[in-house]
Amino acid sequence: MAAAGLLAAFAVQARAPAPRDDLSEADRARVEKVVRPATTFEKAEPFERMQAGAATSTKRINADAFSHPSANLKFEGEQRFLLGNGLFRKEWVSAPSSTQASDGLGPLFNARACQSCHIKDGRGHAPAHAEDSAVSLLVRLSVPPSEEQEEAIRAGRLSGAPEPVYGGQLQDFAVAGLPVEGRVRIYYEEIPVELNGGETVKLRKPTIAVDNPGYGPLHPDTMLSARVAPPMIGLGLLEAIGEGDILSRADPEDADGDGISGRARQVRDETAEWRLGRFGWKGNAASVRQQTADAFSGDMGLSTPLVPDHWGECTAAQKPCRRLPHGAQPRLGDQEVPAELLDLVAFYSQNLAVPARRDVEDARVLAGKKVFYETGCVGCHTPKYVTRRDAAVPALAFQLIWPYTDLLLHDMGEGLADNRPEGTATGYEWRTPALWGIGLAKTVSGEAGFLHDGRARTLLEAVLWHGGEAEAMRQKVVEMKKSDRDNLIRFLESL
Numbered sequence: 211m212a213a214a215g216l217l218a219a220f221a222v223q224a225r226a227p228a229p230r231d232d233l234s235e236a237d238r239a240r241v242e243k244v245v246r247p248a249t250t251f252e253k254a255e256p257f258e259r260m261q262a263g264a265a266t267s268t269k270r271i272n273a274d275a276f277s278h279p280s281a282n283l284k285f286e287g288e289q290r291f292l293l294g295n296g297l298f299r300k301e302w303v304s305a306p307s308s309t310q311a312s313d314g315l316g317p318l319f320n321a322r323a324c325q326s327c328h329i330k331d332g333r334g335h336a337p338a339h340a341e342d343s344a345v346s347l348l349v350r351l352s353v354p355p356s357e358e359q360e361e362a363i364r365a366g367r368l369s370g371a372p373e374p375v376y377g378g379q380l381q382d383f384a385v386a387g388l389p390v391e392g393r394v395r396i397y398y399e400e401i402p403v404e405l406n407g408g409e410t411v412k413l414r415k416p417t418i419a420v421d422n423p424g425y426g427p428l429h430p431d432t433m434l435s436a437r438v439a440p441p442m443i444g445l446g447l448l449e450a451i452g453e454g455d456i457l458s459r460a461d462p463e464d465a466d467g468d469g470i471s472g473r474a475r476q477v478r479d480e481t482a483e484w485r486l487g488r489f490g491w492k493g494n495a496a497s498v499r500q501q502t503a504d505a506f507s508g509d510m511g512l513s514t515p516l517v518p519d520h521w522g523e524c525t526a527a528q529k530p531c532r533r534l535p536h537g538a539q540p541r542l543g544d545q546e547v548p549a550e551l552l553d554l555v556a557f558y559s560q561n562l563a564v565p566a567r568r569d570v571e572d573a574r575v576l577a578g579k580k581v582f583y584e585t586g587c588v589g590c591h592t593p594k595y596v597t598r599r600d601a602a603v604p605a606l607a608f609q610l611i612w613p614y615t616d617l618l619l620h621d622m623g624e625g626l627a628d629n630r631p632e633g634t635a636t637g638y639e640w641r642t643p644a645l646w647g648i649g650l651a652k653t654v655s656g657e658a659g660f661l662h663d664g665r666a667r668t669l670l671e672a673v674l675w676h677g678g679e680a681e682a683m684r685q686k687v688v689e690m691k692k693s694d695r696d697n698l699i700r701f702l703e704s705l
Contacts, residue, residue, distance in 0.1 A: 245595060315512065316388075318381035319383050370631065396419075437663060447564070449560065475619050493617070557603070589683075592614065594610060619641055628662075
């Protein structure tokens, strides 16, 4: 079945936005007033500097800017955060090992620690040259699905048809004695873009190749998609946004005729119920806990209660891989990462604080904010929300936050298309990423890249890659005065 057919078949799963049941009538009126878009730009809005509410970090800005806990965590929460931090940084080893609480890595894997990809809790980056290693970038794999697999995709049991031998993700590391799945190479073509005012920006268009596949040639119809690790800040706050607040912005048929047709992706959660997919580049996970479990399995080959296979991405066709020992210890639990450890890493991930804004009253930043609004960027990058009162983490409940995302899927055009469907997300669609903290990406890691595959080296490059539903906005950026364009970037750098 074609992608359009899958979307039509899945349409019956769509749910109408539910009114917020966590608010009194008085609170609902307050929330509706405070989240209205800005209409004047002479000064900053109330509380705009504290873009994660009371959870905002006001600590010194340096390379550790993304590694602080939610500022309003109580003592017990800070203890859990620190324990989760230790596990996030922990380097796992292959089994069997004398360090029995730390073994089970792989046998095939992309990293030994969460921190290896999420550098300083921030973004990964693409290799600058074809000969460079892909340290914090991975490659998703899939093939056209069979009828049975299409049914599984519609039912939410499968995200895509895995490559028959290599599975759904290429692992470029392996334990001793086992061949790696291959070496990722990224080749770039330069595309010049001329801007009003005489400026020329050179964009990098990537092409992915896999050298020396360790288990034979890939299927001839294999679809590949590169992904850099996204920043970790503010995830618990995104999880605490009311689902109805997000679904109310969906407009899959562009009923209002504005050219923007955001679409919600529904996925199965850990209880097998349909829920909004909020996390991952294509909205593949409904919760931070599920996303964490998927990363333990796919990136490090470690089993958890949510993904209990001890051999991670090793497929049935990779028999030598599945014959190797695993690291589950009966005295510690049935999985290599037992529930209590998974929960600590998830809690840490939920509570990495968003730094406070800088220069919110600067005249150029305010002018750039006006450009951001008038250009139409807020059509997808929704500025603000108030989180639910009954959020799972009390420190994140009922906070006015400014993430600049609608958490919906959008067609971003041919230039950004990976031509690889994932679940009900097409090969042209990407979930709108949050922008908070984006101005500090290079402070945290100088090599940090932007967009799903890290191709953009600067914020302006990232803007100029926008197409599809954002093509009209991109064209305005190309045609606007250089001073307006510079102010737009200053505003983004203040986030």
